Amino acid sequence: MCRSSFDGRPGADEVSPHAEADLGPDLAEVLAALSRLAAGDPTARVAEPDGNSPGARLRRAVNAVADNVAALVDTAHEFAIGTAEHFSVLDRVARGDLTARIRGESREEIVEHLKELTNATIEALTAEIFSRREAEERLAASERKYRALFEGFADASFVLTGDRATNCNAAALRLFGLSGQPEALGRVPGILSPELQPDGRPSREKSQEVIALALARGSHRFEWRHRRTDGTEFPAEVLMTAVAAGATPTVHAVVRDLTREKRAEAERRDLERHLHQAQKLEALGTLAGGVAHDFNNLLTPILGYTEVVLEDLPAQSPHRVRLQRVVHAALRAKGIVEQILDFGREGGSEGQSVPLGEAALDALTLVRAALPPGITVHADADSGAGWVAASPTQIHQLLMNLSANARDALRDCRGPEIRVSVQAVDLDPAAAEPLGLVPGPYASLAVADNGCGIPPAIRQRVFDPFFTTKGVGEGSGLGLSVVHGIARQHLGGVRLESRVGHGTLVEVLLPRVAPEDPAG
Amino acid sequence: MTTHVLDASGLKCPQPVLKLAVRATTVPPGDVLEVLGDCPTFERDIRVWCERLGKTLLAVLDEGGEKKRVQILF
Numbered sequence: 001m002c003r004s005s006f007d008g009r010p011g012a013d014e015v016s017p018h019a020e021a022d023l024g025p026d027l028a029e030v031l032a033a034l035s036r037l038a039a040g041d042p043t044a045r046v047a048e049p050d051g052n053s054p055g056a057r058l059r060r061a062v063n064a065v066a067d068n069v070a071a072l073v074d075t076a077h078e079f080a081i082g083t084a085e086h087f088s089v090l091d092r093v094a095r096g097d098l099t100a101r102i103r104g105e106s107r108e109e110i111v112e113h114l115k116e117l118t119n120a121t122i123e124a125l126t127a128e129i130f131s132r133r134e135a136e137e138r139l140a141a142s143e144r145k146y147r148a149l150f151e152g153f154a155d156a157s158f159v160l161t162g163d164r165a166t167n168c169n170a171a172a173l174r175l176f177g178l179s180g181q182p183e184a185l186g187r188v189p190g191i192l193s194p195e196l197q198p199d200g201r202p203s204r205e206k207s208q209e210v211i212a213l214a215l216a217r218g219s220h221r222f223e224w225r226h227r228r229t230d231g232t233e234f235p236a237e238v239l240m241t242a243v244a245a246g247a248t249p250t251v252h253a254v255v256r257d258l259t260r261e262k263r264a265e266a267e268r269r270d271l272e273r274h275l276h277q278a279q280k281l282e283a284l285g286t287l288a289g290g291v292a293h294d295f296n297n298l299l300t301p302i303l304g305y306t307e308v309v310l311e312d313l314p315a316q317s318p319h320r321v322r323l324q325r326v327v328h329a330a331l332r333a334k335g336i337v338e339q340i341l342d343f344g345r346e347g348g349s350e351g352q353s354v355p356l357g358e359a360a361l362d363a364l365t366l367v368r369a370a371l372p373p374g375i376t377v378h379a380d381a382d383s384g385a386g387w388v389a390a391s392p393t394q395i396h397q398l399l400m401n402l403s404a405n406a407r408d409a410l411r412d413c414r415g416p417e418i419r420v421s422v423q424a425v426d427l428d429p430a431a432a433e434p435l436g437l438v439p440g441p442y443a444s445l446a447v448a449d450n451g452c453g454i455p456p457a458i459r460q461r462v463f464d465p466f467f468t469t470k471g472v473g474e475g476s477g478l479g480l481s482v483v484h485g486i487a488r489q490h491l492g493g494v495r496l497e498s499r500v501g502h503g504t505l506v507e508v509l510l511p512r513v514a515p516e517d518p519a520g
Numbered sequence: 521m522t523t524h525v526l527d528a529s530g531l532k533c534p535q536p537v538l539k540l541a542v543r544a545t546t547v548p549p550g551d552v553l554e555v556l557g558d559c560p561t562f563e564r565d566i567r568v569w570c571e572r573l574g575k576t577l578l579a580v581l582d583e584g585g586e587k588k589r590v591q592i593l594f
Contacts (some may be wrong), residue, residue: 039586040532073533076567080534082542084541085572091545104572 015124019185026055030062044055048372083112086118088102098126156255160240161248163211175257177229194227197441212371214251226255234259276331292337303330311510352391353513356443357381357422363396364420367403371418375410381422386443387513394486402447402506409504419448424512435493437509443494463494483508523552524532529587537569544573547594552578558586566590 029046036044044066045061085104092100101122102115118129151155156172159164173180176192193203203225212214214220219241228235235258243250306326313320361381368377388395401420425444432439454462458469463484483506487494492510526543528536536557539594547553555566570592572576578591 036560039560043560073561077534077537077561077568080537081565081568081572084537084569087541088573089543 003437005375026058030058033062033066037066037069040073042066042073077254078106078108078111081116082106082108086114088105089118093122093125094126098122098129104132153254156257157479158253158255159201159250160211160241160253161250163208166250172255175228175255176226191225192228192232192322194225197225210238210240210247211251215242215249218242223258224255235262254461287393296334296337299330299334303327303334306330310378353387353389353516354392354395355383355515356384356388356445356510357383357385359390359392359395360399360420360422360445361393363399366396367399370400371403371407375407375416375418379421380418382424385422385424386441387515388443388510389490389493389513390510398486398508399447402485402508405506406447406449406451406504409453411451411452415450419446421448425509427509435495435509437493438491438511441512442509443512444507444509446505448503448505450503453502453504454496455496455500459496459498462496480506482484522548523591525545525556526553526556528555528559528562529554532559533557533565535559538561539568540569544575544594545565550580550594553592553594555590555592556583557588557590560586561585563588563593564591566592574576 033044033046045080046062048059048063049056071368081104085102089100089102101119104115106112106115150167151169153169154171156175157169158172159167168178172178193207195203197203197206210220210222212225219239221237224236224238225233227233237256237258239254239256240251241254243252306323310320310323310327313323325402358381361379364377364379371377399420403420406418410418421444422445425442426440427435427437429439463480484494487510490510492508495507495509496504497507498504524543524547526540528539531539532571536555536559540553540555557563557566559565566580567577569575576593578593581589581591583589
């Protein structure tokens with residue numbers, strides 16, 4: 001509460017009207033002015049009369065005091081308003097408003113200087129903050145750019161600090177089957193590898209060596225056996241490059257899955273081997289054909305002269321039986337020679353056609369004789385199966401090859417059976433398409449056994465030339481490929497059904513043709 | 521909009537304006553601060569402060585005697 005007295009003592013301003021009257025009008029007016037000054041009103045003044053009377057001097061003294069008080073109050077106000085504005089502006093800056101500045105002008109020099117100093121400090125602070133923000137934004141942009149490059153890289157990439165993975169990209173997560181960064185980070189390269197590398201050395205130990213090499217040389221490229229989180233392994237090529245990033249040795253590792261390349265390389269080697277084998281067989285065929293031809297020429301005089309001598313011999317001559325044996329042996333040799341010549345011959349069925357049912361039954365008579373006695377053979381040949389554009393030899397070969405496979409599948413089988421069936425079939429588009437055939441009328445020759453069956457894994461390869469599951473010297477791997485070849489030669493196809501432990505059915509489908517004119 | 525009150529009665533100028541400076545930092549924009557004072561230069565000081573800091577002086581109400589109530593919009 002404002003005090004109304006000028007001396008601060010309670011009741012001191014309570015001057016009695018009698019006393020004021022005693023003091024005269026000068027003193028009463030002076031007391032009133034002093035009371036206002038004491039209450040905080042710096043404008044209080046008294047009239048100043050001329051002269052040098054005690055009353056006039058008192059009035060001048062009071063006004064002088066009032067001037068001083070007014071000046072002091074004015075100064076105090078200047079400082080107070082300046083301080084209040086500084087307080088407000090600094091509070092706004094502290095809250096992050098860098099646009100706040102001291103605007104007011106003061107008559108007090110120090111307040112004006114303080115204003116300049118404060119505003120300059122805010123300016124400097126603002127510049128520093130903006131400069132840091134810009135640097136941070138540049139750093140963030142650089143980080144985003146680096147991250148985008150790293151993430152967009154098609155090959156799996158890791159950053160290894162020391163021997164630990166500290167960063168990896170999406171391709172790395174995919175390649176290794178990792179669910180996310182936290183799982184990948186910190187995994188030493190050895191953990192994403194089998195315990196041992198193909199050379200028998202521990203992965204963990206070897207990984208230290210390749211990292212050291214990359215750091216020493218700047219970069220190092222090598223092949224590595226990796227392991228996914230599901231346990232599957234894969235061959236990879238790794239390029240490690242040393243990175244200058246701080247005091248801890250850091251390398252960037254790019255992992256490329258070599259599975260396809262390795263498979264392609266294996267297939268190429270396989271193909272080369274097959275080609276080599278085919279060339280060998282071709283040479284063998286040519287050689288055999290040549291030898292057979294010469295051999296045939298040699299057999300002709302042997303047979304001819306033996307038959308001439310036989311004709312001249314008396315009927316009771318003991319030599320007759322011996323010479324007949326020579327003829328028999330020579331005829332057998334001729335038969336073998338014919339087979340060798342057949343082997344070297346290509347095609348050979350142009351213009352020929354046979355009724356499939358009859359041809360198959362004829363061939364079966366020979367094939368049955370070559371089968372072990374324990375195997376039961378059932379034949380079901382429909383005479384209405386129709387004619388096909390093939391030679392009897394080819395039908396014989398089809399049946400022989402299929403029966404040989406059936407026989408081998410029936411080893412160690414209880415109650416072994418082979419079923420041969422011939423029938424006419426009409427293929428609709430749905431049935432023809434999977435076999436790559438044109439829909440239409442076909443004749444089917446099927447050979448089924450109740451043997452061991454063909455595992456699904458190798459079912460696709462059984463028609464490949466030289467593919468065999470039989471031991472060395474037991475099979476050439478040509479049986480089914482020849483069957484397939486004969487079928488394709490006549491625009492036909494081969495269908496395979498097999499169940500492991502239950503048996504296999506191979507069906508050869510040949511287009512039906514018009515029967516040959518018996519007179520022709 | 522909330523009205524806040526600062527009683528600076530009995531304080532001699534420039535004490536009220538210094539109290540107002542401190543209190544002003546806690547008043548959100550849009551609110552009103554009422555300041556009471558009875559010093560003869562109270563009104564003048566409040567007017568100068570409002571002008572310096574860009575606040576709107578809504579009203580100066582005479583409460584009787586020397587006492588005044590000023591309303592400031594933040």
